[in-house]
Amino acid sequence: MNALLRQAWLAVRPLTAQQRFLARCGTLLLASGVLHVAVAIVDWSPWWGPVTWRKPVVFALSFGILAWSAVWVLRQLPASRFGWVPAGLLGGGAVAEIAMITTQRWRGEPSHFNPEPGLDSAIWSAMAQVVILVAVALAILLGWALLRFEGTPAARVAVIVGLAGIQVAGYIGFDMAATGEAVVDATGRVPESVRFGAEGSAKLAHALGLHGLQTLGVLAVVFGLRPLPGRTQVWLMVVASAGYAGVFASVALTAYAGRPWTSPTAAMALLGLAGAAAVAAVYAFAARRLLPVLGRRPAGVVR
Structure with missing residues (x-):
């Protein structure tokens, strides 16, 4: 450990x-x-x-x-x-x-x-x-x-997808600022929370875009702890990146539709669940590869 x-x-x-x-x-x-x-x-x-x-x-x-x-x-x-x-x-x-x-x-x-x-x-x-x-x-x-x-090809995928997600999050943040300013102009009060439409979760969409770099970067670091063949690492990272993009797109599009993230359309729910499953599967695979190392006793330890 x-x-x-x-x-x-x-x-x-x-x-x-x-x-x-x-x-x-x-x-x-x-x-x-x-x-x-x-x-x-x-x-x-x-x-x-x-x-x-x-x-x-x-x-x-x-x-x-x-x-x-x-x-x-x-x-x-x-x-x-x-x-x-x-x-x-x-x-x-x-x-x-x-x-x-x-x-x-x-x-x-x-x-x-x-x-x-x-x-x-x-x-x-x-x-x-x-x-x-x-x-x-x-x-x-x-x-x-x-x-x-x-860096490695897998890390390159993680960095580019993660940083691209931050750029999209920046666009969402710009829309949040414009929405908040409109509320202030209309009511003269600072809004309790910024929402897109009736109940769109702007904050969650913004946060998901900001933290894709960490979601994928952790995987890239873990791949380096017990290296796999380079091509395998890239394919796993592509799967995780596609999954992250699916979750992000699902939440962002649901927010812009003015719906709460807990009540997406059937298509958005399927996209989000499939994306989350893909990311979870790659994380589970990466964690499983670390288990033998985590369970290994340090040299000289006798029980």
Whole structure:
């Protein structure tokens, strides 16, 4: 078990100054998320709504994981000073975004769609600009991976599909912002939750797009712990990628149809279930290959 953990760490640990910068930003954000979990427990205020500890927690953890995922991506791209562009935009942008969200929660003000003049509207405007910088960083990583990827073919599939999913999530996020602004213009109030149509789950669709890189990246790392033939790894990753895309498409299209994710059409339900089954099957296969290693006794241990 310890040997596997060490191998996994060696596969993702930062090696260059750019990667270490991203890793530090990611670690800072993860620590902030965990800290605010404790604050939320102590405060015991509502978890949902425009002013809630959920936002500093969820956004910090999400951006922290994304930063560490970008470390793994950069490890498989050519060493270049150019890497400071996506690393700086992503790491710095993520920290700035979470700092503003967290500041607003401590002030007792909504962080998103806040129309109040002065500091509140300035922070909301700045958040929108910073997110664009993060999106540019991720688009650069996607283009770079398409042109100069140096990792395994299976990891290349995981990175390209994962980063493409983030681009789609960015489009969904843009629509969420437009929808929230429309609610504010119509009612003069910050919405409790952004929905597409009557009950479309915009947040879930957005989240699924953001975290496909981790879903597929974990598989790529696991494949490296007990390597399979390269062609087999690629086919397994293609199956998992198609499954992820099916789940994401099902949830996103259901959201845009204005339906809750628990009530999709028959076609969307079939697509989502088939996709989830494909991802689960590949994960089960990967886990099964690790079981002999996990169950192996360290040398010299006698029972």
